[in-house]
Amino acid sequence: MAGGGAGVADLCGPRLLSQAVRLSPDDLKAALTREARALGFDQIGVTDPGATAQAGKYFLEFLDSGGHGDMDWLAANPERRADPRVLWPGVRSIIMLGVNYGPDANPLESLKRRSSGTISAYAQGDDYHDVIKKRLKTLARWLAAISGDEVKVFVDTAAVMEKPLAQAAGIGWQGKHTNLVSREFGSWLFLGAIFSASDLPRDSSDTDHCGSCTACQDICPTAAFPAPFKLDARRCISYLTIENKGPIPREFRKAIGNRIYGCDDCLAVCPWNKFAQEGREAKLAARDALRAPALVDLARLDDAAFRALFSKSPVKRIGRDRFVRNVLIAIGNSGDADLADEARRLLDDTSPLVRGAAVWALSQLIERDAFAALALQADGEQDSTVQQEWQAAAS
Template identity: 80%
Template sequence: MTSQLKHALTAEARALGFDCIGVTDPDAIAEAARHFREFIDQGAHGDMDWLAAQPERRMDPRVLWPGVRSVIMLGVNYGPDENPLDILKRRARGAISVYAQGDDYHDVIKKRLKALARWLAARSGAEVKVFIDTAAVMEKPLGQAAGLGWQGKHTNLVSREFGSWLFLGAIYTGADLPRDRAETDHCGSCRACLDICPTTAFPAPYRLDARRCISYLTIENKGPIPREFRKAIGNRIYGCDDCLAACPWNKFAQQGREAKLAARDQLRAASLAELARLDDAAFRALFAKSPVKRIGRNRFLRNVLTAIGNAGDAGLAHEARRLLDDESPLVRGAAVWALSQLLPRDEFAALAAGEADAETDESVRDEWQALT
């Protein structure tokens, strides 16, 4: 009876647009939980305090919900239609991570998860709970345990069928469903994902120091980007796909079939000059329904100005200079750094002599002083 239910569940998941599905035990991630504890204890999560809050709930699904008997893991392919590394050569254009070029995957996938969960509850009579990555769930280890793929040396899930490009969601259920076989590691001796990282964010294979990761620095980090990483960020203005795109298993990847997750033309390679002119209303309009909107206009312009400083185009200096008068100290400080990279040294020093004394924010004054 349970095997028939699982077969029907798989068919329903495919009909709803999920590309893969697997089932695992709630206690299948004990080893991953140990590594997660080490990650937190070492402070490698940076300012992501939500990761360190009640870690037991992530480490053991039964702590999050004692009634869970099976964990259903689901994946949606969002494979890009072009190489995400190509835009890094176009230095006057902003590189936005593939996952954020379309609609917010949380909204798209959560509706499907809820629909599938309702179907399962009606068929089985068991309780269900739906989770996507805003909840205290270790999706990637659970995805490996359920056979969707394996956690590569870059700590992300890799699929033999979809490469690096899977959004994950979970359904916890009180139904006892047949388990799938866990996927084995197929990385071998390959180091492509580790070696390509611009900020050396991997102290060892299968270990990430988020504090050095460009995705963390441009998204989760609320303050100025540390000076030691600014040049390495290049033109990446929201996230980074380097370690994902470098994986050789992407030769089997397929283009995503969900239109809402496909890249919007205006976000593929947006002009840094145009992005630098966004006020709050224009920012919200451009990134409506996009994950980018959650970091806000000021953090986004901080990233854009870092990319402008790396563009090597003196013609962009006027965009940075205009933003020296921005209301946000975060934006003003990033504009200072951009100008220090674009203007001749004597011109920047002359500008600093007038601007630094007039600056009211201590952090921005420190930026002027450190760069002159």
């Protein structure tokens, strides 16, 4: 799961041009495809702005169910997300583009290293928003110059339903885990969109190829899929470790294991990954320091060290306190008694969010009598949420 907002990345139009070269719609689309490939996009497809009406209906039902949790940005201006023509009445074609970020190792393997943290594959390199946005802007300016028509660019930063639009454009289909699946790249595609005032030839929509497979639903540690093609984000580890700003609910802590930012389980288990390819963009490749970082090192990060380690990474946006909260949940699940000292030290952290997670982690790693003695010393805790953690852990 990536962040949300409501901004337009770029706007280009004929006012930028002294002359526009007019091509036929077919020739324009062919030239656009060549240009996109030259810029490093692995997939491209074109769809009609009205192609996702049914998906818009499902989206509104999702909001009504409360499945979006605290992601208020999803519920802001829902009519815009449900229908691209509300977002921009001038749009006549939507160009969907994909960049492959296939990992060079199975993301499920790092879950076995309980004293290390697991960061979602998409977040182990540079922030894809920044990498892809530059390419989209370049392609959009080219299209505006050739067509003479206005364009707008979006990379997961506005009210756009990228996955239904990508399916309508033939790039892949939304699997039972609600994520996009590609027959060529499996689960590993970053998406971007260009809205254009040009009327371009449409591609055929992709269709569901999941069949009777339920691997993505079966593997979910927190049972976040109440039914095929439906997600309750409030139970999703990606939501809990990224979007959730408060303490992680106790009922999910054990299931989180050592996942400290996001979760790839439902993506990695998909059988279509047998066709996946390793990504070719160096900036999106995993940094060695983020492949399976030691929990002991991560627990010692102050704000400056956190920012330095996650420079240009999407992890940086959740801040040091939420990240160390996640690290402490992983420490509590590690079974490594040597990590108890890290949890004990963080009982005095300046952040109540961190202190509360440290209480739980310590309760999982030391003997009950020793923990009860610490709990007696915690009467001076001022934060009510942290007090509740002590009480719940000691009971």
